[in-house]
Amino acid sequence: MEHLIRALIEGDRPRSVFAVERLIKAGTDRELIITEGLEVAMKRLESKCTLEQFNLLEIMVAGRAVMEVMNYIYPEGSRPVSTKGKVIIATLEGDVHDLGKNILRMVLIADGYHVVDCGKDCPLNVLVSTAKRENARAVCISGLITSLIPLVRKVKSSLHRAGLTGIPVIAGGAALKMASAGSLNVDVVCDSAFDAVNWLDNEEVRKE
Ligand code: B12
Known part of the structure; x- marks a missing residue:
């Protein structure tokens, strides 16, 4: 290694x-x-x-x-057909780090999720309108700079205001994984891209 x-x-x-x-x-x-x-x-x-x-x-x-x-x-041709629903991913406005987000995208796709990537430096309103348009199953926020935390806290309430009350928000990335889900106002904070896949894969089981 x-x-x-x-x-x-x-x-x-x-x-x-x-x-x-x-x-x-x-x-x-x-x-x-x-x-x-x-x-x-x-x-x-x-x-x-x-x-x-x-x-x-x-x-x-x-x-x-x-x-x-x-x-x-993760070679392009080896990707499975997406059957597990749409996941929106982004780094929010003010954060240009996107390596972690891009890795998350590849890991989610390899596990059968359809990923809609809002890119880096993404305004909150674009994230919300994309989640609505795409009928998203979950929203994933990648955050590398701590100054973005106040904006991350607004994601859930902005989704709610748009009528999207059932969409879980998952946070990750070096700056966000130091914080608790409660303090970020998200459903879960994941250490790695694989933790998000496990969390999403088990969501249906948790709902039962
Ligand atoms: C690469 C890098 C950059 C590159 C980004 C290139 C790119 N295309 O991403 C460049 C050079 C552009 C850059 C710029 C800056 N950077 Co910078 N950067 C880094 C560095 C060295 C590595 C980050 C990285 O790519 N890690 C590798 C990836 C793979 O790891 P990861 O993101 O954590 O992702 C993994 C998991 O966390 C997870 N994951 C990631 N996101 C998500 C999301 C979800 C939902 C889930 C489930 C999982 C998940 O999946 C990945 C794989 O497992 C970090 C240092 C560090 N310790 O992180 C500083 C760092 C993040 N940068 C920092 C700073 C200060 C800056 C600048 C402000 C510097 C400047 N002088 O302007 C600017 C920011 C500009 C802006 N507005 O965003 C600081 C932030 C400090 C802070 N706590 O706020 C850090 C921590 C460095 C430091 N000295 O402390 N940076």
Whole structure:
């Protein structure tokens, strides 16, 4: 895993894919590659991304290597037909981080969900109107900066005002997973994309 992490940090795409190929051959599962590999690599770049020091190029190059690895472990052609309903995903207005959201999208699609991606920096009203138009089964918010928390707290009430009272709101991403569901006014906070899949898969069981 350390080979993968180092190749990602250096933004070396061929070496990253080679390292992941070896991990898969050795039987490492995709969840571990994402949580112990991709997430850890990006976390190590934290010091390059502060308000004082900002090395955009290095971070962007590593981000591209992360997405190349994701495309390798979730190849386009292998995606199942979506049968489990529509999930809306976004990072809210003011937050341009989207690597975690893009990973969430691929994990949800691979599990049979139809994903409508509102993108990054998404205004709340666009999120709500999309959820209404698409008859969404759930809304997922990815949040990487803490200053966005007040806006996250408004998601549920904005959905309610639009008459969407039955749609669960799921929060995740480095900034939101430090908070409780109650303090964010969401239904659940998930550590990883896989936790959201498990939560959604078990929703029907919980309702019974
Ligand atoms: C990459 C990065 C960037 C890139 C983003 C590129 C991109 N396309 O996303 C760039 C360079 C653009 C960037 C910009 C900035 N960044 Co930045 N960035 C990061 C960094 C280093 C990594 C984030 C990342 O991609 N992680 C990898 C992904 C895979 O992890 P993840 O998002 O957590 O996602 C996983 C899970 O959490 C989960 N998940 C994610 N979302 C969701 C949602 C749901 C519903 C679920 C279920 C699961 C889930 O799934 C993923 C896989 O399991 C972090 C450091 C860190 N520790 O996070 C700082 C960090 C987030 N950035 C930070 C800052 C300050 C900024 C800037 C303000 C810097 C500046 N000087 O301008 C700007 C913000 C601009 C803005 N308005 O948004 C701070 C935020 C501090 C805070 N607590 O508020 C951090 C924490 C760095 C630090 N020094 O502390 N950044």
